[in-house]
Amino acid sequence: MIETPGILLTILSFMLVIGPLVFVHEMGHYLAGRIFGIKADAFAIGFGREIAGFTDRRGTRWKFGWLPLGGYVKFAGDMTPASEPSAEWLALPAEERQRTFQSKPVWQRAIVVAAGPVVNFVVAIVILAGFALAYGDVRMPPVIGATVPGSAAALAGLQQGDRVTALGGRSVETFDDMARYARIRAGERTRIDVLRDGRLVSRDVVIGTELQRDRFGNEYRIGRLGIAGGKPIVVRVGLLEAPAVAVKRTGEIVSMMVETLGQVISGRRSVKELGGPLSIAKVSGEQMSLGLDAYVFLIALVSINLGFINLLPVPMLDGGHLLFYAIEAVRRKPVGPDVQEWAYRGGLAAILALMLLVTFNDLGNFGLWKNLAGLIG
Incomplete structure (x- = not known):
């Protein structure tokens, strides 16, 4: 409802x-x-x-x-x-x-x-x-726990236990890095590098597209690789470490904004996705x-x-x-x-x-x- x-x-x-x-x-x-x-x-x-x-x-x-x-x-x-x-x-x-x-x-x-x-x-x-x-700070290594059948990761032959090291030539350190990269690149072809049994394996994948609808009826077009991670680790953060975590999160958000803006300018993302004050109010x-x-x-x-x-x-x-x-x-x-x-x-x-x-x-x-x-x- x-x-x-x-x-x-x-x-x-x-x-x-x-x-x-x-x-x-x-x-x-x-x-x-x-x-x-x-x-x-x-x-x-x-x-x-x-x-x-x-x-x-x-x-x-x-x-x-x-x-x-x-x-x-x-x-x-x-x-x-x-x-x-x-x-x-x-x-x-x-x-x-x-x-x-x-x-x-x-x-x-x-x-x-x-x-x-x-x-x-x-x-x-x-x-x-x-x-x-x-x-606390949720941290999860970029290790594949499972792949969704028929997903981009499954079609590329990625396996449980593979550790993702890079996406599109960009270094990946956490599972969140991987999810953020895919989220704004629905339908795009990219290269994924994984470490499997001590050797580097590279595959080309087309990031899947998932249409999501929230409880308010809003629809979102989200990029998905179809990878499930392992159990997240919640690390308690102290008073001195909290600002550093916050600065890192802010940098990640700004980076995503820059990339999204670049996609709009280059035509890879529709200008129809841009929202204004009315959307913010909603x-x-x-x-x-x-x-x-x-x-x-x-x-x-x-x-x-x-x-x-x-x-x-x-x-x-x-x-x-x-x-x-x-x-x-x-x-x-x-x-x-x-x-x-x-x-x-x-x-x-x-x-x-x-x-x-x-x-x-x-x-x-x-x-x-x-x-x-x-x-x-």
Whole structure:
């Protein structure tokens, strides 16, 4: 039976995921700016019309918007998307100008910009470290316990006791490494290397495709080799080891994101699989209904997503700013205002196009287009 969370639970859970994560992202920018003596003109908590607020002794206006979904920070002197010097900035008194974002050296500006995504990764690492402390670290060697009849592994002649050493030329250390590799490569041909009785055996396999449906009716296309592992080993993790385990897990998730994005760009994965805010809202409600553990783990995943996406070298995103700062550091002078202006316009157009695409995909996943086709038919 399909269980669907109510609309109110979905909206609430979405706000509790996105709102705090965007807020801490902006707080990362703000705190880094504070360290370098940059004045913040405003820090908005939520979007839309200001419903309440106050100005602190540093002159920062803390505004509360009616839509509590994150916020933004506006630094003094950050007057245009391309951070161009303006007549207004040049007219500022010298002392006040030194407290603006534009006046700082490129390395300080880069740190301030990078601080937002870094905080998102830190939030995820803290959450994953907590899971490691609470539940331990599951470790399973990449040894074949059994193969599923008719599966890719069985057709390739893999046997019980074979130890997988590499997939597609990539080293495999744990059973999870193997599962992660296959999961995002349904239907792809790859090479699998195993150690059998002390000798290396290589086989070509076509990763199988498994369609899974969860309790909410969502369908997923998962790649499977058809290999069963042995008994998992749960290792207790101490306070000092937990952050290392969390950093490793975060790196694995980011690696999978990079590979998945590469598959979409290369055409090996359909753009229809891209989801947007509506999908996040839907999943948020579903995970909250499954329990606190599932919901908190989703927060970690979304936080990693926010950090990763913001570091992409796309103008308008933090990564785009960092790209221009890197060029500025090499050239010893900023990129020309005209180039920056056109780049930011192009970046804005690309982001708007992507948002339109993922919203279209989200509505399709909700069945809107099928329902409309049924009405028209």
